[in-house]
Amino acid sequence: MASNKREDILNAAILLFAERGYDATTVPKIADKAQVGAGTIYRYFENKEALVNALFQECIHKFLEAFKSTKPESTTDVRQQFHVLFHVMVDYAENNTHELHFIDTHCSGHYLDEKSKQIFQDFLDFLKNFIEHGKEQGVLCLLPSDALIAIVYGAFSHLFKLIRIGVIQESTELLDSIEECCWNAIRIH
Amino acid sequence: MASNKREDILNAAILLFAERGYDATTVPKIADKAQVGAGTIYRYFENKEALVNALFQECIHKFLEAFKSTKPESTTDVRQQFHVLFHVMVDYAENNTHELHFIDTHCSGHYLDEKSKQIFQDFLDFLKNFIEHGKEQGVLCLLPSDALIAIVYGAFSHLFKLIRIGVIQESTELLDSIEECCWNAIRIH
């Protein structure tokens, strides 16, 4: 039987970090939720900071892999590419309820180390690439790529926050409409 | 001898809360930045929680007053109303560099009391009103009002975060373009 303690700790931690934030989440609380002793956490992670960094890096990595595995470059139709990317985000948000929120609330935390910042930058660069392509094709607004990403991602993450807390009800039609809204925000008219 | 200690404390606190978050901001650090003794803070606020709530309420109040003073109802042109509202947000973001970020990162904090939650709800209801009007006029998408607010506000707040940390350079043209993007996101096509 494989030792899954490390996993247990990470799963407990992401729940608590996403709900309460890094600073308000105590190590003993993580231990409780993971059903391990407090000391066990220090077998797997040097300290609380190392834990949050490992978690952050694994989340981004998973998210980025989800994007990369779609190979949206195979078509030059920017709208179609956008559709694919948008649905990667939706799938990720649906299947990893807390991860998107965790990323969102921790991506500029003071406890992130260089490696975490770097991998997050890689993630942004990947998205930037798509935007840049769309601008070259004359399909997307000629605003800074960072700005266009912020518009879509900002809208998306606030929306999923509302879905997560139950203010609005998720449905295929709603998501399709929202995709259209986001697309309309950045395309050339 | 105008006692401006209370102001000093609030100004120091908003900077630190916006930068580090509520839980990572210690009362002694606030006292240092405000150049007052730690005990002095407790002359003006019952405790740390009362301080953050007072701050939050004053921020939202100021923001909401800025909106209300524009009386966008005087015109029925929804696009024109949107322009006015958007510029209230821009002005607020520009003149109160840290307040928007503070609101953004603290509006769902576990330390907020009923009054803070209520005043924040009032704020959302005000925006909802505008959206509802636009939908009645047949100008805005028939998505839930909360969703439309999230799209615009989410995009806006992420954008100003980038401006604040210097990733993108603010300019009139940029802001005009962004306004157009936000409008395109929620209008009917």
Add this chain to the structure above:
DNA sequence: GATGTAGGAATGAATATTCATTCCTATGAT
């Protein structure tokens, strides 16, 4: 000197981290 205000050291509760000890499990000898 009485009263109100400020300061910051002192306090105690909460928290991250350590460490001596216990608990498993795999291996090997009988």
Add this chain to the structure above:
DNA sequence: ATCATAGGAATGAATATTCATTCCTACATC
């Protein structure tokens, strides 16, 4: 197969640190 032993894994009580809050002293102002 049974038992013995070792060594890594896990534990949680103990420790060190940090922090919100209190409290006592000093300084104004009247």
